Amino acid sequence: MKQFIQCIAENNQHQSTHLLKMLREIQDRYHYIPKDAIEQLSELLNIPRTQIISVVEFYSFFHLSPRGKYELLISDSITDHMLGKKNLLDYLAKILSVTVGEVREDGLVSLGNASCTGMCDQGPAGLVNGYALTRLDQPACDQIAALINQQKPLVEWPSELFQVDDNIYKSGLLLNQPYVQGAALRAMIDRGIKATLAEVDGSGLRGRGGAGFKTATKWKFCSEEPQTERYVVCNADEGEPGTFKDRVLLNSYTDQVFEGMAVCAAIIGARQGFLYLRGEYLHLHDKLERILEQRRQNGLLGTNIMGVGLDFDIEICLGAGAYICGEESALIESLEGKAGIPRNRPPYPVTQGYLGKPTVVNNVETFLAATGIAVNGGDWFASIGTEKSKGTKILSISGDCARPGIYEYPFGITVQTILNDCGAVDVLGIQVGGPSGTFISNQEFERKLAFEDLATGGSFIIFNSSRDILDMVNNFTHFFAHESCGFCTPCRVGTALLKKQLAKIVDGHGSAGDVVALEELCQLVKNHSHCGLGQTAANPILTTLERYPDLYHSRLKEISFEPGFDLDGALATARRLANRDDAGAHLAQTESEHE
Amino acid sequence: MSKTITIDGKIIPFEDGQTIMDAAMAAGVYIPHLCHQPEFTPHGSCKLCTVNVNGRNCTACTFPAIDGQEVLNETQELIDDRKKITQMLFVEGNHFCPSCEKTGNCQLQGVAYHLNMLDNHFPLFYPDRKVDASHTEVMIDHNRCIFCTLCVRASQQKDGKDVFAISGRGIDKHLIVNAQSGLLKDTDLNVTDHACAVCPTGAILIKRTGYQVPIGQRIYDHKQIDQVSLATEQHKHGE
Numbered sequence A: 001m002k003q004f005i006q007c008i009a010e011n012n013q014h015q016s017t018h019l020l021k022m023l024r025e026i027q028d029r030y031h032y033i034p035k036d037a038i039e040q041l042s043e044l045l046n047i048p049r050t051q052i053i054s055v056v057e058f059y060s061f062f063h064l065s066p067r068g069k070y071e072l073l074i075s076d077s078i079t080d081h082m083l084g085k086k087n088l089l090d091y092l093a094k095i096l097s098v099t100v101g102e103v104r105e106d107g108l109v110s111l112g113n114a115s116c117t118g119m120c121d122q123g124p125a126g127l128v129n130g131y132a133l134t135r136l137d138q139p140a141c142d143q144i145a146a147l148i149n150q151q152k153p154l155v156e157w158p159s160e161l162f163q164v165d166d167n168i169y170k171s172g173l174l175l176n177q178p179y180v181q182g183a184a185l186r187a188m189i190d191r192g193i194k195a196t197l198a199e200v201d202g203s204g205l206r207g208r209g210g211a212g213f214k215t216a217t218k219w220k221f222c223s224e225e226p227q228t229e230r231y232v233v234c235n236a237d238e239g240e241p242g243t244f245k246d247r248v249l250l251n252s253y254t255d256q257v258f259e260g261m262a263v264c265a266a267i268i269g270a271r272q273g274f275l276y277l278r279g280e281y282l283h284l285h286d287k288l289e290r291i292l293e294q295r296r297q298n299g300l301l302g303t304n305i306m307g308v309g310l311d312f313d314i315e316i317c318l319g320a321g322a323y324i325c326g327e328e329s330a331l332i333e334s335l336e337g338k339a340g341i342p343r344n345r346p347p348y349p350v351t352q353g354y355l356g357k358p359t360v361v362n363n364v365e366t367f368l369a370a371t372g373i374a375v376n377g378g379d380w381f382a383s384i385g386t387e388k389s390k391g392t393k394i395l396s397i398s399g400d401c402a403r404p405g406i407y408e409y410p411f412g413i414t415v416q417t418i419l420n421d422c423g424a425v426d427v428l429g430i431q432v433g434g435p436s437g438t439f440i441s442n443q444e445f446e447r448k449l450a451f452e453d454l455a456t457g458g459s460f461i462i463f464n465s466s467r468d469i470l471d472m473v474n475n476f477t478h479f480f481a482h483e484s485c486g487f488c489t490p491c492r493v494g495t496a497l498l499k500k501q502l503a504k505i506v507d508g509h510g511s512a513g514d515v516v517a518l519e520e521l522c523q524l525v526k527n528h529s530h531c532g533l534g535q536t537a538a539n540p541i542l543t544t545l546e547r548y549p550d551l552y553h554s555r556l557k558e559i560s561f562e563p564g565f566d567l568d569g570a571l572a573t574a575r576r577l578a579n580r581d582d583a584g585a586h587l588a589q590t591e592s593e594h595e
Numbered sequence B: 001m002s003k004t005i006t007i008d009g010k011i012i013p014f015e016d017g018q019t020i021m022d023a024a025m026a027a028g029v030y031i032p033h034l035c036h037q038p039e040f041t042p043h044g045s046c047k048l049c050t051v052n053v054n055g056r057n058c059t060a061c062t063f064p065a066i067d068g069q070e071v072l073n074e075t076q077e078l079i080d081d082r083k084k085i086t087q088m089l090f091v092e093g094n095h096f097c098p099s100c101e102k103t104g105n106c107q108l109q110g111v112a113y114h115l116n117m118l119d120n121h122f123p124l125f126y127p128d129r130k131v132d133a134s135h136t137e138v139m140i141d142h143n144r145c146i147f148c149t150l151c152v153r154a155s156q157q158k159d160g161k162d163v164f165a166i167s168g169r170g171i172d173k174h175l176i177v178n179a180q181s182g183l184l185k186d187t188d189l190n191v192t193d194h195a196c197a198v199c200p201t202g203a204i205l206i207k208r209t210g211y212q213v214p215i216g217q218r219i220y221d222h223k224q225i226d227q228v229s230l231a232t233e234q235h236k237h238g239e
């Protein structure tokens, strides 16, 4: 092991910014991060061991104790649940003789849950040693169990298990755009850098990652910073459950995304870029590296790009299972080899980002759009969409519909049109923008997708009338509690409390005051949390409570006060020991229950 | 003309580079805080110092004072919310004040008194946390840690060491120490380090100094935390 670690450190020039990359290699090899590895790394990188431990304990894909040689994780997205995830997980546990969350005695396999893996259009999905598994069903599980028990290396597994489809059902302005490698850079050079920024400005392009900040303004601010060492970051963390369009863009529009980053780099004066790729998209990594290499060879990346003296290169950095790393300042912390904890702002990344230097962070789709705009000009983009939301939006559609997948629409499209296109019938409601977005009921299908009405990063999950809204709310609430970074009190404790308070009501232990208490807690978490995660973590409850108050109230008990202590529940152990379950072995909480 | 902000209508001068907390404390206006001490880089995590700035909630200990800001501090809404945030800190850990050596000197308790917190409001978590009594002179009771990182910062910024760190994610966050064994005794902590004296609660205690001041004669037994805080920190915020 000593030599292995030594080698890893050398390959990474002993840079602690590469800590995640090194830990990934160690986790891959040993299926955990051994104590000795931490000691050795701490010396080699000259950082305290506590810094390494805190990184290991922060990310879901690193472990201080051994996982199975085959680490199997099943996606916990609501869409996976709608496709029968629970039964599948139980089935896997049974046929593999392993308890969920644990390692089998022989150390060969471990089984667990993962937050949404970005395969909602082809679930139930999972990961085996980091590689995406799609369309899981019982036969696939049988096959996987056999392969594991035979200890077949992953490369020998049938490729169908890992097949990831694009599922593009509707292309528009961006997805239909023909592309020649280098065209955007050529157009920029011909037009001039300042004039190209003016085109991006004129296009009205706003960030596609959710917040919708005007892209040209961000680039302009960054280019005007006094510090001249600057960075471009492409945010491919795509952790919002129900979102998978960046996966498709990276798979099939790769060059356009990289070229958009290069255009941005030229405009802001950056020589280094990063693609922060969520760990769940490991399957895309080698392909992305190949395309980067190809661009280098074609003079579109590296030094003296297109012979005009531009220098710019891109490094791919893999995440390790943390939704919060999609938040731009947490992402930057992660790029620096640290736990993904959002920074205090101001200063914003455009003034102090990666290593304290001015940094532009944009979504994958934003860079794709920038490439189109650099080639075709701002009007091409601005002529489509609405007054405040120019251009098109690429949606990830999943849930109850005939054709889940990728759809590109001009902004301003109505929800009903989308539902017709993807073949959704008997719809109860839609989660627009993922758990952090809004739940809309079937009374609101004339609403429009646009920053001024229903803003969305692209997640669009459809629920038909056979679904229980509270199951969904419960799933989302658990997601936020699981993904809270824990930095600030309102979110760390608040999301855990939301889970408890919601469960109390859903499980039928709530009484009159409990819905009010739930709502109060939601407001507290929303209004006082440090970053967007906490500020939106209560949205699933708030947006459904607003639309379906009766749903919550119908679960309440008929008493005005529910004690924190469940008398009857507390007797369960005694009943089990006494092997009794008759009426006399139960205690009522209130007088009325006796009657 | 010097620059000013207003806090609850009162005009407060400030200098460039000062946070809202700096300006307020220097002017003798108390904003409740737990994770902040003027000697250390602000952290902004407990959120007790939340104030409303021009209609938006901001963290006073990290947010820069900007000319003309209208800051609300002592509104009933903010007081209520701060109380709930304090209650969150209480239910998250295991805080049994009557049996804690720090009682009366504890800032968490002091803030709770100040905000008139009379119950826990939220259900208790009863987490399973340990005590590290391995060190001959200093002990850690993890049950009382509120993750303010003051010990982490004090060790780094004042003692020139790296004894403490916060590890884990979400509700599983916990304090760790820099030793291969994971025990305090194997770190380079010294009882005279600033890190040993900075804990706002009873999570880090110096051994054999307990109960030297009898209960009833302790800091917050007689004074409100706002008075104490201003008396000890006001001049430091002016610096």
Ligand SMILES: Cc1cc2nc3c(=O)[nH]c(=O)nc-3n(C[C@H](O)[C@H](O)[C@H](O)COP(=O)(O)O)c2cc1C
Residues within 6 Å of the ligand: A206, A207, A208, A209, A210, A211, A212, A213, A235, A236, A237, A238, A239, A240, A323, A324, A325, A326, A327, A328, A329, A361, A362, A363, A364, A366, A531, A532, A533
């Ligand atoms: C909890 C959280 C998660 C986020 N996840 C992502 C993400 O996966 N991808 C993304 O592009 N932006 C994400 N964002 C938004 C980013 O912080 C940032 O605004 C965005 O990357 C900027 O790019 P844009 O202007 O091109 O949208 C997230 C924000 C929060 C608060």
Ligand code: SF4
Residues within 6 Å of the ligand: A324, A341, A342, A483, A484, A485, A486, A487, A488, A489, A491, A492, A529, A530, A531, A532, A533, A534, A535
């Ligand atoms: S809101 Fe949640 S995720 Fe954001 S900093 Fe606070 S604890 Fe971390």
Ligand code: FES
Residues within 6 Å of the ligand: B032, B033, B034, B035, B036, B043, B044, B045, B046, B047, B048, B049, B050, B059, B060, B061, B062
């Ligand atoms: S004192 Fe400002 S956040 Fe803790």
